Amino acid sequence: MELIDNLYLGFATALSFQxxxxxxxxxxxxxxxGVLPGVGNLAAISMLLPLTFYVEPTTALVLxxxxxxxxxxxxxxxxxxxxxxxxxxAAVVCLDGYPMTREGRAGVALFxxxxxxxxxxxxxxxxxxxxxxxxASIALSFGAAEYFAIMVLGLVGASLLAQGSPIKxxxxxxxxxVLGLVGxxxxxxxxxxxxxxxxxxxxxxIVALAMGLFGITEVIANVGRVDNSNATKRIxxxxxxxxxxxxxxxxxxxxxxSAVGSGVGILPGAGVAxxxxxxxxxxxxxxxxxxxxxxxxxxxITAPESANNAAAQSAFIPTLTLGIPGDAVMALMLGALMIxxxxxxxxxxxxxxxxxxxxxxxFLIGNLILLVLxxxxxxxxxxxxxxxxxxLFPSVILFIVIGVYSINNAHVDVxxxxxxxxxxxxxxxxxFEPAPLLLGFILGPLLEENFRRSLLISRGELGIxxxxxxxATFLALTVLLVAWTIIxxxxxxxxxxxxxxxxx
Amino acid sequence: xxxxxxxxxxxLLAASSALTPAVAQxxxxxxxxxxxxxxxxxxxxxxxxxxxxxxxxxxxxxxVENKAGAGSNIGADYVAKAEPDAHTLLLMDVSTLATAPWxxxxxxxxxxxxxxxxxMISFSPYIFAVNPQLExxxxxxxxxxxEEDPRALRIGNSGIGSxxxxxxVMLGDHLGLDWTTIPYRGGSESSRAVVSGEATVIINGSTAxxxxxxxxxxTGIALTGDSRLDDLPDMPTFGELGLAADQMGSWxxxxxxxxxxEELVERLGEEVRRIVESPEMQARxxxxxxxxxxxxxxxxxxxxxxxxxTYGEIxxxxxxxxx
Amino acid sequence: xxxxxREFLSSLTTLLIGAGVxxxxxxxxxxxxxxxxxxxxxxxxxxLLIGAGGLMMVVSFKFTTGPLDEIRLRPLFFVLVSVVVFGLTxxxxxxxxxxxxxxxxxxxxxxxxxxxxxxxxxxxxxxxxYVIFIxxxxxxxxxxxxx
Numbered sequence: 001m002e003l004i005d006n007l008y009l010g011f012a013t014a015l016s017f018q019x020x021x022x023x024x025x026x027x028x029x030x031x032x033x034g035v036l037p038g039v040g041n042l043a044a045i046s047m048l049l050p051l052t053f054y055v056e057p058t059t060a061l062v063l064x065x066x067x068x069x070x071x072x073x074x075x076x077x078x079x080x081x082x083x084x085x086x087x088x089x090a091a092v093v094c095l096d097g098y099p100m101t102r103e104g105r106a107g108v109a110l111f112x113x114x115x116x117x118x119x120x121x122x123x124x125x126x127x128x129x130x131x132x133x134x135x136a137s138i139a140l141s142f143g144a145a146e147y148f149a150i151m152v153l154g155l156v157g158a159s160l161l162a163q164g165s166p167i168k169x170x171x172x173x174x175x176x177x178v179l180g181l182v183g184x185x186x187x188x189x190x191x192x193x194x195x196x197x198x199x200x201x202x203x204x205x206i207v208a209l210a211m212g213l214f215g216i217t218e219v220i221a222n223v224g225r226v227d228n229s230n231a232t233k234r235i236x237x238x239x240x241x242x243x244x245x246x247x248x249x250x251x252x253x254x255x256x257x258s259a260v261g262s263g264v265g266i267l268p269g270a271g272v273a274x275x276x277x278x279x280x281x282x283x284x285x286x287x288x289x290x291x292x293x294x295x296x297x298x299x300x301i302t303a304p305e306s307a308n309n310a311a312a313q314s315a316f317i318p319t320l321t322l323g324i325p326g327d328a329v330m331a332l333m334l335g336a337l338m339i340x341x342x343x344x345x346x347x348x349x350x351x352x353x354x355x356x357x358x359x360x361x362x363f364l365i366g367n368l369i370l371l372v373l374x375x376x377x378x379x380x381x382x383x384x385x386x387x388x389x390x391x392l393f394p395s396v397i398l399f400i401v402i403g404v405y406s407i408n409n410a411h412v413d414v415x416x417x418x419x420x421x422x423x424x425x426x427x428x429x430x431x432f433e434p435a436p437l438l439l440g441f442i443l444g445p446l447l448e449e450n451f452r453r454s455l456l457i458s459r460g461e462l463g464i465x466x467x468x469x470x471x472a473t474f475l476a477l478t479v480l481l482v483a484w485t486i487i488x489x490x491x492x493x494x495x496x497x498x499x500x501x502x503x504x
Numbered sequence: 505x506x507x508x509x510x511x512x513x514x515x516l517l518a519a520s521s522a523l524t525p526a527v528a529q530x531x532x533x534x535x536x537x538x539x540x541x542x543x544x545x546x547x548x549x550x551x552x553x554x555x556x557x558x559x560x561x562x563x564x565x566x567x568v569e570n571k572a573g574a575g576s577n578i579g580a581d582y583v584a585k586a587e588p589d590a591h592t593l594l595l596m597d598v599s600t601l602a603t604a605p606w607x608x609x610x611x612x613x614x615x616x617x618x619x620x621x622x623x624m625i626s627f628s629p630y631i632f633a634v635n636p637q638l639e640x641x642x643x644x645x646x647x648x649x650x651e652e653d654p655r656a657l658r659i660g661n662s663g664i665g666s667x668x669x670x671x672x673v674m675l676g677d678h679l680g681l682d683w684t685t686i687p688y689r690g691g692s693e694s695s696r697a698v699v700s701g702e703a704t705v706i707i708n709g710s711t712a713x714x715x716x717x718x719x720x721x722x723t724g725i726a727l728t729g730d731s732r733l734d735d736l737p738d739m740p741t742f743g744e745l746g747l748a749a750d751q752m753g754s755w756x757x758x759x760x761x762x763x764x765x766e767e768l769v770e771r772l773g774e775e776v777r778r779i780v781e782s783p784e785m786q787a788r789x790x791x792x793x794x795x796x797x798x799x800x801x802x803x804x805x806x807x808x809x810x811x812x813x814t815y816g817e818i819x820x821x822x823x824x825x826x827x
Numbered sequence: 828x829x830x831x832x833r834e835f836l837s838s839l840t841t842l843l844i845g846a847g848v849x850x851x852x853x854x855x856x857x858x859x860x861x862x863x864x865x866x867x868x869x870x871x872x873x874x875l876l877i878g879a880g881g882l883m884m885v886v887s888f889k890f891t892t893g894p895l896d897e898i899r900l901r902p903l904f905f906v907l908v909s910v911v912v913f914g915l916t917x918x919x920x921x922x923x924x925x926x927x928x929x930x931x932x933x934x935x936x937x938x939x940x941x942x943x944x945x946x947x948x949x950x951x952x953x954x955x956x957y958v959i960f961i962x963x964x965x966x967x968x969x970x971x972x973x974x
Contacts, residue, residue, distance in 0.1 A: 029964075036959070046543030046570065047965045050552045053788070143702040167886065171841050171879040178848055178872050184574075185865040186689050189664025189826035192865055193851055198581065198612060201574035216906060223902040224937040268696050323715050324696045331692050332544025339549060341791045343715035390940055391948055394933035397906060398926060398952055401913045406966050409569055410578070414914030418907045425903060429896055430837040448868045449689070456686055457658060457702065460861030536967070567967040 003130065010357030013058055014365055019358070022055070022063040027366045030070020031373060035381070037078045037086045037215065037396075038207050038403020041071040042329055049336065057340035058355045062362045064333050065316070069363065072272070072312045073117045073370050076305055077381050080109045082396060084215040088206050089273040089308040091438050092280045094214060095161070096293060096300030103296055106385060107240035110378045112298060113305040114371065116254050120306030121367045123258035124265065124313035129360045132349070135314075136321040139266045144457060145464050147267070148450040149474035151443050154274060156481055157281030158439040163294040164431055172432045176440025177447075179204055186445075187452045199412040206273075208413045209441060211400045212420025213427075213434040219393050220425050240378055242298075250302040253283050257303035261310030268318050268326040270446070272311045277439045279307035285481070313363060320348055320356060529767050533591060534565040537758075540579025540596035542572040546711050546792060550625055550756055551595045553788055554779055561775040575666065576600040577608070584618035588763035590772060594619065598757040599667040602811035606819040607665045607826050614762075615812075621804035622758040623773040625780055628794035629729035629753040630671055631713040632742075633722040635704045641723050643679065643745055646705075650681040657683035660694035660703030665826045668694075670815060671707050671728070671752055673822050678747050698722065709754045710793040728752040735793075751811065755797070757804060773801050833895045834887030838880045845876030905936035921969040922960070926953050 013019060033044050045067050052060030075090040080097035093113065100109040127135060142150075155173065162169020182193045183203035194200050242250075257279040264275035283303045284293045293300050315326045323344035325331035337344050342352060349356045384392070404413050424434060458464035466472045537555060541547045551568045559566040571579035576596045586592035601615040613619070638656065640646050650657050659676070661669040664687050676683055686703050688694035691712050698706040699721050706713065710727065717724040717736065724739045728749040732741060742749035758776055760769060777798040779785060789796050799807065818824075852873055858864025909932035916925040930949040934940050960966050 032959075033964070039964075042543055043570075043966055044964055046548065046552075049543065049549070050556070053553065140700040143697075143700060165886075167879055167882050168837060171837075171876065171883070174872055174875050174879065175841075175844060178844065178869070178876070181869055181872070184663070184826070186663065186687050187863070188865050189687070189824075190855065190865045191826070192855060192869065196610060198574050198578055201577075202572075216910065220899060220902045220906050220936075223899070223906070269693060318696075322696075322699065322721070323719070324699060325692050328542050328544065331542075335544040335546075335549055335792075338711070338715070338793075339788060339791055343718055345715050345719035345721060347719050390934070390937060390944070393936070394909075394930045394948060395952060397909060397933050398913075398929055398956070401910055401929065402922070402926075402956065402960060405914075405917060406960070406968075408573065409571055410573075411914045411918050414917065415911060418910040418914070421907055421910065422903070426840070429898065430833055430840060431892070432837065452863045452867075453686055453702075455860055455863060456684055459655065459684075460859065462860070569967050 006353065006357045007129065007361065009353060010359075010361035013354050013358030014062065014361035018055075019059050019062050019362060020365070022059050023066050023362050023366050024369060026063040026066020027070035027370050028373065030067040030072075031074050031370065031377075033067065034071035034074025034086055035077050036074075036403055037084050037399050038211055038407070040207070040403075040407045041067055042332065043406050045329060045332055049332065052336050053339060057337055057342055057352075058358045060336050060340070061333060061355065061359055062366075064336055065359065065363065066366050068329050068333075069121060069309065069312050069366065070370055072121075072309045073114065073374055075308070076113045076301065077110060080113065080301070081106055081381060081384055082215070082392075083218045084396060084400070085210050087273075088210050088438065088442065089271075089276045089304075091210050091214060091273070091435060092161070092276050092304045093301050095163075095280070095435055096295070096297050099294065099296035100298075100301070101385070104239075105296065106382050107378055108242045108246060108298075109301055110381060111240050111375070112242050112246060112250060112302050114374045114378070116250065116257070116302040116305040117309040117374075118367055118371045119254045120258045120261055120309035120311075121313050121363070123255070123306070124262045124310040125360060125363050125367070127262050127314060128317055128363070129357075132317050132321050132356075133346070135266055135317050139268065139318050140322065141470065142267055143468070144450040144453040145468050145471040146474070147270070147446060148454055149465065149471040149478075150267075150270070151447040151450065153474050153478045153481070154278060154439070154443050155447065156478055157278055158436045158443065160281040160284055160485075161277065161436045161439060162433050164433065168430075168432050169436050172427075172434075172436040173440035175432070176437035176442075177444035179209065179437075180441045180444025181448075186449050187456075197412075199410060203445065204441075205404070205407065205410075205413045205416060206438075206441065207407055208404050208416040209420050210438055211404055212417045212422075213424040213438065215396065215400045216417060216421030217424035217428050217434070219396060220421065221428060222389065223393055240382075246298045249298050253279075253299040253303035254306040256282060256286075257306035258310040261307030262314040264307070265311030265314030265326070266317050268315075268324050271327065271442065272308045272315075273442050274439075275311035276304035276308040277435075277442075279303040316359070316363075320344055320359070321346060323348075529765055531562045531564045531591065531768070534567055535559075535562065535591050535593060536567045536569050537593045537595050538579050538583050539568060539570045540572060540576035540594060540600075541570070543570050546626075546628070546709075546754065546794065547595050547597060547756055549792065550789070553785065554595075554625075554776060557779045558772075558775060561779070562772075575604070575663070577604055577611070580604075580615070580619065581613045583759065583761055584613035584615075586761045588761045590760050590764035590768035592761055593622065593772070594759045595625070595756065596759075597667070598624075598755050598759075598808065599811065599815070601759075601808060602815045603665065603667065603670065603819065605812065606816045607824070616808070618762045619759045620762045620764055620769055621801045621808065622760055622769055623776050623780075623801065624797050624799040624804050624807070625756045625758055625776070626789050626794045627729070627753055627755050627797035628710045628792070629727045629733070629741075630668065630707050630749075631710050631717060631727045631739075632675065632707045632725045633698070633705075633713055633717055634725060635698055635701050636720065636723050637701055638704055638723075641725065643725060646725065647679055647681065650679070650683060654682050655684070657681060657705055658686050658703045659683050659705040659707070660686050660688055660697045661706075662691040662694050662708065663687055663689065665824060667752075667754070667815075668708050670818050670824070671749070673824070674749075674818055675707060675742075675747070677822070711754070714793040733793075751807075751814070754794070755807075756794075769801060829888075829891065831887045831891045833892050834883055834890070836895070838883035838887055841876055841880035841883060845873050845880055848876060849873035901938065902936040905932055909933040909936075918969065920972045922956060923953050923971055926956055 075086040076093040078084040079093040083098040085091035261275040555566040583594035697703040716722040852869035855866030856864035
């Protein structure tokens with residue numbers, strides 16, 4: 001009953017005219033930013049920060065949060081249409097989303113990702129409303145050893161992303177791990193693989209890497225030869241609507257994606273991208289026919305899309321209840337609260353319930369607005385595909401470089417896009433895959449830092465990884481997963497031999 | 505004919521150079537405040553609070569631009585190499601300028617000559633706090649625990665070579681503690697670690713740490729600076745405990761490109777000090793757990809020279825390297 | 828003995844990266860388990876790459892994966908140059924000049940595109956960039972060379 005009272009308070013706050021308008025403004029800006037490849041929501045949120053100095057703290061947060069989760073919706077649009085991940089988290093949607101576009105199913109893909117986004121968000125909002133404090137204390141029980149164990153599991157998941165040769169998949173992951181080494185070694189402060197370039201002391205900009213590997217490579221490979229006759233088929237409402245099969249295949253993946261996303265989102269610092277990559281790997285592992293993946297499997301877009309939206313929402317759990325921000329955007333929102341004299345932490349729910357519950361309610365309203373806003377836009381986005389490629393490709397390059405530049409106002413990041421474009425094209429010719437590489441890049445620093453940190457804490461005793469129950473569980477899962485993969489591939493081979501013998 | 509033109513030009517030149525000192529220098533194009541940190545942090549919020557009022561004062565638009573990275577050195581380098589016309593400003597935690605020359609052998613700019621101090625803006629002390637599970641609330645108990653079980657004390661910092669790392673090293677040395685130093689990627693990660701108990705001790709800026717102490721997620725032990733906090737009147741300063749740490753903390757300062765006209769630098773300093781000292785601004789800064797701290801360009805220079813020396817001693821004494 | 832070009836080049840690429848990583852990593856100390864040095868992880872990765880490259884080498888002599896696509900030099904060159912020129916002009920000359928140069932160079936990636944089309948596209952995109960990034964999102968880019 002208490003929950004109902006609280007929700008009543010929340011909706012009363014969120015439905016005030018001012019808050020509603022700010023929510024609408026926030027999610028609309030977010031949607032626009034999400035669709036623009038590379039443009040970070042951090043840049044846009046910081047532009048609007050001064051505006052929030054002069055409004056109520058709840059209103060300020062409603063606006064800023066709206067931009068943040070609104071941007072998660074649009075991120076996959078460019079992945080699906082142009083094989084161009086709007087954000088690193090959307091890179092995984094390229095794997096099956098772009099093939100769907102090539103089959104002329106771009107409308108369906110966009111429709112289903114919108115639904116999946118909503119499902120993921122709603123799932124995480126329910127968790128936020130019902131279980132925020134206990135979930136936050138779970139997040140706190142994750143230390144360096146646990147983070148390391150999860151990253152190891154993620155690494156195994158990364159190799160599952162590979163579609164072709166397994167050796168090349170593994171090599172791609174390792175190349176990603178190597179790129180992740182560039183910059184300051186957190187444990188010793190030493191510059192590694194930076195060759196004196198100050199701009200990479202904090203590591204390679206992940207957006208520059210993703211844009212080079214996916215977007216630029218795609219353009220180089222397609223200029224002058226793309227035939228988008230499939231995509232330009234007439235776009236009717238009917239061609240946008242998913243088939244019954246699409247819906248049936250997506251239900252369980254969306255829920256699994258939401259659960260994985262919520263879990264990863266609660267952990268400060270793990271990040272939205274890891275959530276969507278893990279959700280994809282899980283779907284591929286549990287699928288009856290994993291060979292459909294990479295060729296336009298609907299689960300391959302709905303699961304990660306639910307996951308990244310769930311993660312974006314559940315990231316508010318540690319931020320609001322512990323005062324611990326998971327990423328730079330969350331830190332900025334804490335800054336916005338603090339400028340109003342509100343110290344986020346365990347007391348925020350009890351002392352300023354209108355802020356907490358007002359936000360929860362506004363998240364729900366904001367996501368409903370996004371759902372309503374996004375669906376009519378689908379036909380607009382799909383019509384982008386009607387633009388002749390000779391006009392589209394220079395525009396794509398332009399939006400990539402502006403987006404990348406806007407993140408740090410660093411021209412060096414733009415030059416990096418060119419470098420990674422060249423590298424990406426070479427790897428594309430040799431059929432190395434960009435997705436495992438990107439995940440390796442994301443996981444690498446977390447893996448190494450937390451491994452070394454754990455050993456600092458245990459003073460060099462490797463036992464720390466198995467003495468701690470959560471860490472031990474994840475490591476055991478990893479071992480099981482590897483064993484299962486090996487056994488099932490051996491069995492498949494045996495079966496093939498058997499059938500050959502029978503035939504012979 | 506040639507001679508005539510030459511004489512004419514010469515006269516014109518003489519006339520114009522004679523005129524120059526009489527005409528007050530003005531800001532002729534938009535100003536930019538380069539924030540050497542990501543959006544949302546203390547520096548960024550200060551810049552965005554100051555920008556609109558500064559714009560009104562100088563009659564030009566003032567744009568805030570974030571250039572974060574490499575421990576503020578990317579932003580500092582950018583401003584150091586900008587046109588020396590006092591139109592490109594740099595707002596940052598200036599302790600980096602005092603440590604960078606000692607940490608980077610190939611630093612691409614010279615903090616003393618390539619940058620000109622405009623004014624100090626604010627100061628927030630460092631808070632020394634522990635995880636409540638240690639069940640201690642004063643320095644004596646901490647030292648006793650450290651002697652009994654050295655593994656219990658793990659100090660988190662926001663990166664090797666950061667000012668909080670140096671503060672931790674100094675403090676450990678002063679207290680005679682052999683604690684384990686665990687570096688993190690920035691202040692919010694180290695806060696997460698000490699709240700969860702992965703690290704057990706932290707010395708970090710009050711903006712980030714104060715909320716945790718107030719809510720009981722951390723136990724405050726002591727703070728730097730020369731006075732106690734209004735919010736936590738029971739927490740002593742290090743000075744009271746016999747450790748000189750009055751100057752230690754996060755200083756936000758404004759600088760511009762070295763070689764800029766002194767007149768414009770002076771004018772900027774006056775305007776910004778006026779903005780910062782307004783009651784409304786002081787209240788905003790206080791909300792962030794900091795206090796305004798203004799000082800002229802001269803005082804800033806002296807402070808920077810002194811701090812550079814102090815940090816240099818610590819860095820050399822403890823052999824801290826990052827390359 | 829036939830060798831598969833793509834697999835052979837893949838193997839060489841992997842081996843080269845691995846060797847490069849090992850060479851650079853040799854400058855960093857490996858350390859002990861308690862005080863693990865900055866060289867530990869890179870050295871391990873370097874050897875893993877050497878191993879993977881070696882395996883690929885074996886594969887390249889055993890299987891064929893079909894011919895290698897031709898390297899598309901013209902698009903490769905112009906697309907990359909357009910990006911680099913944008914990166915070098917955005918700060919000194921502002922976003923309109925950088926955008927224009929990018930569009931002109933990028934359109935050269937495909938031979939025979941009409942100049943009039945390039946000009947129109949350049950104008951439309953400059954206007955779009957101005958509206959979206961400067962007017963709506965308010966990102967403080969330098970717009971023109973003079974401001």
